[in-house]
Amino acid sequence: MKDNLVLIENNCGLKPADQELIEIGSDPNFVFVNDPAFTTLRLFDVEGNIINVNSWIECAHYVNGGWLTTYNEGLSGNLLFLSIVILITSSYFVIRYFKFNKKSYEK
Amino acid sequence: MKNKLTISAILILLLLIPFTFSDRNDSITPQILSDSTVGFYQTSTCSISLIEFYLQNQNANIYFNSNDYADIKCFGKITGVDKVNNSYMVSIGTNTSINLLLQSSLWFIIFLLIPKNKTEKIFSIRFSLLIPILLITQYFGENRFYSKTNIIHSNDLSISNYYLFAVFIFYFLFCVVFYDVFKDRYLNLINYLPYVFLLVGTFSGMNLNIYLIIGSLFGIQSLVINKKFKMPDFIYFIFSIFWLINTNNNEFFFDGDKLRGFSNSSYNITSQIFWIVIFYLFIRGFLFLVKESKAYFDIEKFMKNSLIVSSLLILFGILGSQSPIINFFNFYIFGQNKRGMREFSSIAGNTWRGFSSSAESIGEFFAFTLLIFVYCLVSKKINVLNPYSLLLFPVLYGLYRANNFAAISSTSLILLIFFLINTNFYKVYRFYILSGIAAFSFISVISYLYLQDYEYLSTELVYEATLHQDFYGDPNSYKSFLQVEQKMQERDLNSILYNSENFQNASTSYRFLVDIFTQNFNIPFVPNVVAVISIISMLINRTEMWGIFIAKYSPNLLEAMFGSGPMQLNGYLYKHDVRLDVPKYKLEALFLPHSSILDILIFFGFFGLFITVGSILYLIMKNYNLGIFKILTIFMLVNLLKSDSILYINSLLFFLFCIMGLYYYENSDPNE
Numbered sequence: 001m002k003d004n005l006v007l008i009e010n011n012c013g014l015k016p017a018d019q020e021l022i023e024i025g026s027d028p029n030f031v032f033v034n035d036p037a038f039t040t041l042r043l044f045d046v047e048g049n050i051i052n053v054n055s056w057i058e059c060a061h062y063v064n065g066g067w068l069t070t071y072n073e074g075l076s077g078n079l080l081f082l083s084i085v086i087l088i089t090s091s092y093f094v095i096r097y098f099k100f101n102k103k104s105y106e107k
Numbered sequence: 108m109k110n111k112l113t114i115s116a117i118l119i120l121l122l123l124i125p126f127t128f129s130d131r132n133d134s135i136t137p138q139i140l141s142d143s144t145v146g147f148y149q150t151s152t153c154s155i156s157l158i159e160f161y162l163q164n165q166n167a168n169i170y171f172n173s174n175d176y177a178d179i180k181c182f183g184k185i186t187g188v189d190k191v192n193n194s195y196m197v198s199i200g201t202n203t204s205i206n207l208l209l210q211s212s213l214w215f216i217i218f219l220l221i222p223k224n225k226t227e228k229i230f231s232i233r234f235s236l237l238i239p240i241l242l243i244t245q246y247f248g249e250n251r252f253y254s255k256t257n258i259i260h261s262n263d264l265s266i267s268n269y270y271l272f273a274v275f276i277f278y279f280l281f282c283v284v285f286y287d288v289f290k291d292r293y294l295n296l297i298n299y300l301p302y303v304f305l306l307v308g309t310f311s312g313m314n315l316n317i318y319l320i321i322g323s324l325f326g327i328q329s330l331v332i333n334k335k336f337k338m339p340d341f342i343y344f345i346f347s348i349f350w351l352i353n354t355n356n357n358e359f360f361f362d363g364d365k366l367r368g369f370s371n372s373s374y375n376i377t378s379q380i381f382w383i384v385i386f387y388l389f390i391r392g393f394l395f396l397v398k399e400s401k402a403y404f405d406i407e408k409f410m411k412n413s414l415i416v417s418s419l420l421i422l423f424g425i426l427g428s429q430s431p432i433i434n435f436f437n438f439y440i441f442g443q444n445k446r447g448m449r450e451f452s453s454i455a456g457n458t459w460r461g462f463s464s465s466a467e468s469i470g471e472f473f474a475f476t477l478l479i480f481v482y483c484l485v486s487k488k489i490n491v492l493n494p495y496s497l498l499l500f501p502v503l504y505g506l507y508r509a510n511n512f513a514a515i516s517s518t519s520l521i522l523l524i525f526f527l528i529n530t531n532f533y534k535v536y537r538f539y540i541l542s543g544i545a546a547f548s549f550i551s552v553i554s555y556l557y558l559q560d561y562e563y564l565s566t567e568l569v570y571e572a573t574l575h576q577d578f579y580g581d582p583n584s585y586k587s588f589l590q591v592e593q594k595m596q597e598r599d600l601n602s603i604l605y606n607s608e609n610f611q612n613a614s615t616s617y618r619f620l621v622d623i624f625t626q627n628f629n630i631p632f633v634p635n636v637v638a639v640i641s642i643i644s645m646l647i648n649r650t651e652m653w654g655i656f657i658a659k660y661s662p663n664l665l666e667a668m669f670g671s672g673p674m675q676l677n678g679y680l681y682k683h684d685v686r687l688d689v690p691k692y693k694l695e696a697l698f699l700p701h702s703s704i705l706d707i708l709i710f711f712g713f714f715g716l717f718i719t720v721g722s723i724l725y726l727i728m729k730n731y732n733l734g735i736f737k738i739l740t741i742f743m744l745v746n747l748l749k750s751d752s753i754l755y756i757n758s759l760l761f762f763l764f765c766i767m768g769l770y771y772y773e774n775s776d777p778n779e
Contacts, residue, residue, distance in 0.1 A: 049150075049153060050176075050177065050187060051149065052187065080179050081204050081270060082269040082276075084179075084205075084273075085277045086273075088280065089276055089277070092283070092284070093283075096287065
């Protein structure tokens with residue numbers, strides 16, 4: 001964890017003076033205690049999964065494991081949204097065109 | 108009928124399908140939620156759909172939370188589970204961008220249920236395309252809001268910003284769909300206005316409401332058709348200049364809270380321009396709609412729709428309080444600002460929360476429905492045994508549970524007067540009855556002032572405001588409190604402000620009121636204006652809220668004269684530091700002024716307030732006949748004095764409808 005301190009502090013904020021850098025590893029019985037003074041942060045893994053952390057040490061633990069406060073998914077998320085919008089828009093105009101033609105024909 | 112069934116089927120499919128998508132090929136299957144499987148759901152996020160999860164967990168104590176910041180791929184899926192006290196908080200991915208697409212589609216399909224007009228009027232689409240440009244400016248002006256609620260939000264002006272490009276295309280489509288749906292329906296819309304209380308229309312994760320967009324599109328139509336700028340337009344333009352001049356760099360940010368969708372979240376030039384233009388178009392559009400619909404307005408249809416909406420509010424409110432999944436879908440389908448009540452206890456159930464952010468606003472709606480029903484019963488001679496009369500029970504129940512004493516008492520009084528003036532007894536003894544009422548009111552006021560101690564009543568508001576100012580600053584807050592308390596016991600306001608630090612810490616409105624209150628000259632038998640306001644505040648139980656308002660409201664000269672702009676509360680909320688004398692748990696609460704008069708003062712200043720109130724009073728005085736719109740306008744005015752209802756888009760629409768109904772439908776001189 002010490003090796004990643006710069007990365008951890010970039011994501012979780014400065015290490016509190018009284019905070020020890022404890023190695024939690026994969027201990028399933030470890031319980032993180034919520035720190036009311038710590039503003040809840042949202043971390044993302046490489047697949048875009050989300051977790052909320054409620055203390056600096058919890059945040060440090062996850063960042064050390066590869067989670068980050070930013071999810072660099074931008075382009076694909078944007079593109080996906082654009083694709084959906086283009087699909088909906090073009091479908092609507094196609095239906096509208098045929099409906100309009102049908103009405104004109106009936107008149 | 109067949110058409111309505113098809114629309115309903117499409118609606119249900121459109122709503123449910125996005126919440127059923129999940130990868131069937133992965134090995135992840137939903138498990139029964141318990142303490143031991145919370146970890147499973149925390150690690151397998153974005154893999155299990157809401158419907159899959161719900162089918163497996165119908166009986167668990169669950170609260171479904173919407174997670175607007177989730178990625179598009181996580182839409183409709185479980186994005187996290189936490190145990191809070193004895194219940195499980197299950198987060199459902201509801202990406203903000205997809206919400207815009209899905210909720211717009213749902214709501215436009217619902218609008219298709221409105222019957223078409225018999226005739227088509229000229230309706231232009233060309234200029235409507237300016238609206239996407241306007242709506243995009245909000246993404247720049249309120250960047251901070253959207254950065255917090257949308258994972259793919261970016262306001263970079265670059266070719267690679269597909270997000271903004273997509274939003275622009277969608278708004279373009281929105282305008283075309285608006286044209287297709289409303290071009291032969293819009294004259295009927297006014298009869299369906301009560302539905303704005305059921306379909307609230309706020310996009311999840313956005314600071315935008317569908318009625319704001321639709322209203323502004325009608326505003327564009329109004330400009331195209333009428334092609335004239337009148338005096339109110341010029342006055343608004345002049346006000347706009349002052350609002351923009353007065354906008355300085357600041358870091359204020361209001362997340363909208365219960366006003367989301369109809370409140371400016373930032374205080375910068377771009378956000379100001381957006382709200383100034385859209386508010387103008389929205390108001391203009393609605394006035395255009397009311398004016399054009401004159402021949403189509405049917406009071407009985409309006410009454411029936413009000414009764415149906417009131418009953419549906421009660422039905423969905425109760426269902427949502429009993430079932431977490433219905434509670435979630437209520438929020439999503441109806442575009443609520445806040446989640447509905449989770450339990451049916453007396454406090455949680457008071458406000459029909461969710462469907463209305465405010466107990467006052469929903470209470471006014473139920474009372475409004477009751478008034479229209481009674482009016483139709485008496486004036487239109489509708490049969491009291493018609494099936495719609497049964498829907499009066501939910502209205503009365505809703506009014507009772509809204510716990511809005513002002514709405515109940517003002518409705519009772521108005522109904523009493525209405526019944527009285529329709530009797531022969533009144534027609535014969537009119538002079539004696541009016542004289543009797545005037546004498547009784549005068550004696551009541553004098554007795555109240557005498558019994559309650561005039562000095563106490565007339566000073567309480569200013570002293571309440573004093574309590575919330577940051578006077579005699581000291582690290583020991585109790586010491587400060589004692590100093591203020593001593594001055595209050597001595598009823599000594601001036602010497603508090605002699606202290607230069609106190610003077611600096613006092614809001615400008617506080618200084619102004621103290622100055623008026625402590626002036627040296629005294630006109631016999633004419634009470635001081637501050638004393639009058641103080642007495643009114645005591646009478647309607649608003650002393651604390653108005654005291655807080657005086658402590659917080661610290662405008663400069665321009666703001667005091669012209670306000671800070673439409674739906675702009677940032678200056679009021681954050682500009683002036685106060686030390687609120689309220690319990691600790693309330694310190695972070697949203698303190699709104701609790702009077703629509705004060706809201707108008709914040710937005711449009713003294714000039715705006717004078718013009719607005721003056722015009723409404725002039726309109727009321729000018730119409731001699733006691734028609735339904737006059738009754739409703741008086742009712743709304745009385746209630747707006749002590750409620751913030753104009754901050755909610757549905758209540759504002761109703762208020763405007765009453766005034767415009769009075770102007771266009773009941774005006775003795777419609778050519779004015």
